[in-house]
Amino acid sequence: MLKLRRVHHIALICSDYEKSKAFYTNVLGLEVLQEVYRQERQSYKLDLALNGAYLLELFSFPDPPNRPSRPEATGLRHLAFEVDDLDETIEVLLDKGITPEPVRKDEHTGKRFTFISDPDDLPIEFYES
Structure with a gap:
């Protein structure tokens, strides 16, 4: 059996980085740990924490494809x-x-x-x- 300790993080890809960054920080109140722009991928990576614990990675990519995400769709x-x-x-x-x-x-x-x-x-x- 695997010896998993806890969930390390959740990664999300957003379509509008600034809008999503504002939502996760200003609305949900997550704390910014680190923000990096990766020039080679034209992508931001934002590490966010909840109550001091690393929780969420927020990514941006140019023109990401849509994915169904309603509760009854396959996936998250x-x-x-x-x-x-x-x-x-x-x-x-x-x-x-x-x-x-x-x-x-x-x-x-x-x-x-x-x-x-x-x-x-x-x-x-x-x-x-």
Whole structure:
């Protein structure tokens, strides 16, 4: 059996680097660890952290192809963040001009959650702990 320790990072390719950078830093509040422009690939790589832990790599490439990303499409289903207070999270999102989907309840855990979309329509879930 493999001896995996934890998820090291998640990598996303965006269509509009500045828009996605603003979303992940100003809306979600992720911290910039490092930003590198790779001239040979005409690509940015932005390393982001959540609560001091390396979490997300955000890439840009010239004219990346679209990929289906709705929850029922093959591939990454969604990116989920645990929150302490879903109502407070929704208030902050609304203050930033983002309207989340109606709150749902996990039928197995009884926990509440909601979704928004990032600038490339990737589903982002907020799951109440």
